[in-house]
Amino acid sequence: MNPSSDAPTHVLMYQTFPEIGGVVHTHSTHAVAWAQAKREIPCYGTTHADGFYGSVPLTRELTAEEIKENYELNTGRVIVERFRTFDLEIMHYPAALVPCHGPFTWGKDAAYAVENAIVLEEVATMAMRTEKLSPDAKPIPQVLLDKHFLRKHGAGAYYGQKK
Ligand SMILES: [Zn+2]
Numbered sequence: 001m002n003p004s005s006d007a008p009t010h011v012l013m014y015q016t017f018p019e020i021g022g023v024v025h026t027h028s029t030h031a032v033a034w035a036q037a038k039r040e041i042p043c044y045g046t047t048h049a050d051g052f053y054g055s056v057p058l059t060r061e062l063t064a065e066e067i068k069e070n071y072e073l074n075t076g077r078v079i080v081e082r083f084r085t086f087d088l089e090i091m092h093y094p095a096a097l098v099p100c101h102g103p104f105t106w107g108k109d110a111a112y113a114v115e116n117a118i119v120l121e122e123v124a125t126m127a128m129r130t131e132k133l134s135p136d137a138k139p140i141p142q143v144l145l146d147k148h149f150l151r152k153h154g155a156g157a158y159y160g161q162k163k
Helices: 007-014 027-035 064-070 073-083 110-133 140-151
Strands: 021-024 095-098 102-107
Touching: 007 021, 007 073, 007 102, 021 110, 027 095, 027 102, 027 110, 064 073, 073 095, 095 110, 102 110
Parallel strands: none
Antiparallel strands: 021 102, 095 102
8 A cells, every 4th residue: 555645744843853663643533632732741640651751742834935835844843843842852752732733742653652542542532621620720740750750661661560
């Protein structure tokens, strides 16, 4: 079969970040809703903190020129730009939202990239419901974010089964 029309986006991610072994792009409903609202997904709880070390990044919008020429490659470029500009560790935030489009996720291999797409959609749903119940909801305390993310992904990670 032919590669996805989005292949240039994924290729740039692989070339820029050697840690990435799989990239997934979906139009899952709630993640897309945040992308269309042009909002990062705030980290309100530990479900989110287990997979992402803070808000899910939102890229800038593409310019008209970037949409007309090399659209798919430029989609990859705005993701890379978002991580480079804010000096974010790519594997600490294995997802990005592209405004008016949707989520891209990644992982060390294809299975992890798919898992992150599923987790992202759940997290997007939970955050939306949190704000519905409490429009003034505050993000998770830093100490709890650190505990949950780093016990799973930090240098001294101990969460889960040993291989
Ligand atoms: Zn798409």
